[in-house]
Amino acid sequence: MEVKLAETRGFCFGVEDAIELTEQSLDESGPDRLVALGPVIHNKQVVQRLERKGLNQSGDIETVRAGDTVLIRSHGASPETFRRANERNLNVIDATCVLVKRAQNVVRQLHEEGYKVIMIGDPDHPEVRGVVGYAPDVLVIDKGDDLEEKIPYRERLGIVAQTTHAPSHVAEMIGKIAGRPFRELKIVNTLCLEVTRRQEAAVSLCADVDVMFVLGGLHSANTRELARLCRDEGSETHHVETWDDFDPAMVAGKTTAGVTAGASTPEFVIDAFVQNLRGI
Numbered sequence: 001m002e003v004k005l006a007e008t009r010g011f012c013f014g015v016e017d018a019i020e021l022t023e024q025s026l027d028e029s030g031p032d033r034l035v036a037l038g039p040v041i042h043n044k045q046v047v048q049r050l051e052r053k054g055l056n057q058s059g060d061i062e063t064v065r066a067g068d069t070v071l072i073r074s075h076g077a078s079p080e081t082f083r084r085a086n087e088r089n090l091n092v093i094d095a096t097c098v099l100v101k102r103a104q105n106v107v108r109q110l111h112e113e114g115y116k117v118i119m120i121g122d123p124d125h126p127e128v129r130g131v132v133g134y135a136p137d138v139l140v141i142d143k144g145d146d147l148e149e150k151i152p153y154r155e156r157l158g159i160v161a162q163t164t165h166a167p168s169h170v171a172e173m174i175g176k177i178a179g180r181p182f183r184e185l186k187i188v189n190t191l192c193l194e195v196t197r198r199q200e201a202a203v204s205l206c207a208d209v210d211v212m213f214v215l216g217g218l219h220s221a222n223t224r225e226l227a228r229l230c231r232d233e234g235s236e237t238h239h240v241e242t243w244d245d246f247d248p249a250m251v252a253g254k255t256t257a258g259v260t261a262g263a264s265t266p267e268f269v270i271d272a273f274v275q276n277l278r279g280i
């Protein structure tokens, strides 16, 4: 099988930094004393490797033992989480990606400037849950929402977006918001260029192949977005975590496959998949 790789794919700098910081902190704290608040990144293989080195995981800061170190993952956390860690005298290692930190600061600043802050994003995504904590009453809107009901009438609106969203989707949402009566609209681009580059590379590869494989965690927002964009291009697309999810029926009658990977997918997963696929 001929296999073509997307020009930009796999680990971004934010994920690389978070993993490096986790490994350094594990060396310093020793096994079983470092607790990540949720998966460090949305990739099972990497998380399992870190857990074998002694990383623990908890979704609730209240369950972390006194004296342990809490790791804030690349998705960031709300100010409330930092406050609780401080009150409980927990050590904190902050692996929040600089671009997520920027989105948090932008939200705080927009609120201080008197804007009603609107975040275009998935309200259940950990990045969004953290960012909305940086100003009171941030309104989170997603594609299926009824904007007529949600967007306040003739307000000063300040808009940001989840870092992993596609520019086309954000532009569409901004167009809908602008269609409502508003007094002033201030848009700050909080999209991650690392994600945008992976999206553009994946979309351009779609035209050259019979089938697309998008590698990465099934819960990874940026990987799911890659798969969605490839499907929107009309490509038969399979979102798989590793070679274990491969089924020969996926390439039946096909001669050329395209491979891309989300920002949290390690190179060893991509390499193994490509080698196996080329062997067919």
Ligand code: SF4
Binding pocket: 012, 013, 014, 015, 074, 097, 098, 099, 100, 163, 164, 192, 193, 194, 195, 222, 263
């Ligand atoms: S995808 Fe972008 S925002 Fe997310 S961790 Fe990577 S660099 Fe940071």
